[in-house]
Amino acid sequence: AQSVTQLDSQVPVFEEAPVELRCNYSSSVSVYLFWYVQYPNQGLQLLLKYLSGSTLVKSINGFEAEFNKSQTSFHLRKPSVHISDTAEYFCAVSPTGTASKLTFGTGTRLQVML
Amino acid sequence: DTAVSQTPKYLVTQMGNDKSIKCEQNLGHDTMYWYKQDSKKFLKIMFSYNNKELIINETVPNRFSPKSPDKAHLNLHINSLELGDSAVYFCASSQDHRAYEQYFGPGTRLTVT
Numbered sequence: 001a002q003s004v005t006q007l008d009s010q011v012p013v014f015e016e017a018p019v020e021l022r023c024n025y026s027s028s029v030s031v032y033l034f035w036y037v038q039y040p041n042q043g044l045q046l047l048l049k050y051l052s053g054s055t056l057v058k059s060i061n062g063f064e065a066e067f068n069k070s071q072t073s074f075h076l077r078k079p080s081v082h083i084s085d086t087a088e089y090f091c092a093v094s095p096t097g098t099a100s101k102l103t104f105g106t107g108t109r110l111q112v113m114l
Numbered sequence: 115d116t117a118v119s120q121t122p123k124y125l126v127t128q129m130g131n132d133k134s135i136k137c138e139q140n141l142g143h144d145t146m147y148w149y150k151q152d153s154k155k156f157l158k159i160m161f162s163y164n165n166k167e168l169i170i171n172e173t174v175p176n177r178f179s180p181k182s183p184d185k186a187h188l189n190l191h192i193n194s195l196e197l198g199d200s201a202v203y204f205c206a207s208s209q210d211h212r213a214y215e216q217y218f219g220p221g222t223r224l225t226v227t
Contacts, residue, residue: 043221046217090157099162099212100211101162101170102159104156107155
């Protein structure tokens with residue numbers, strides 16, 4: 001079984017400031033890792049994923065996440081946030097080599113302030 | 115064009131009623147899912163279908179029955195609704211059961227009174 005921990009339920013940050021959203025996971029098997037974003041009253045959208053290769057993955061809108069196997073973490077970062085980044089961010093894992101089955105964390109609400 | 119659509123968007127009903135939520139995807143994907151998001155925003159998978167066959171069935175009450183008439187549709191029927199069923203239900207799809215990128219619908223907010 002897998003579990004995902006997002007310790008910060010809310011992260012307030014001023015516009016143009018950097019941000020880090022933390023994600024730690026627990027699993028007895030290898031996993032793939034994901035960040036999904038949910039804008040108000042919308043469904044989830046895949047932000048970025050780690051399947052293999054470089055442990056640093058980047059999205060088209062400036063977010064990046066680094067897979068750290070020893071610390072079982074996949075923290076999400078952005079060097080300068082914009083008001084439009086205000087949303088709920090979910091970290092998720094899925095075991096490798098089996099049918100896709102996402103296990104989500106409880107989410108982190110990123111609130112960007114002017 | 116909406117990739118994954120759900121109807122209705124909002125559903126308010128009384129305890130004991132039976133209701134259905136419909137989901138359709140036009141992405142040509144083989145696999146579809148139902149997730150439940152509770153009031154604390156915790157998302158949990160309920161079911162997964164691959165080519166109309168059930169492949170994941172989490173611990174969900176028997177009152178919940180998914181139906182897949184074809185691989186583009188996955189409907190969720192709920193019998194004898196209870197207060198605890200109030201949640202947002204998301205449908206999702208992926209290219210196949212081993213594809214890890216899932217595309218989510220906009221959600222259906224179910225309120226049981």
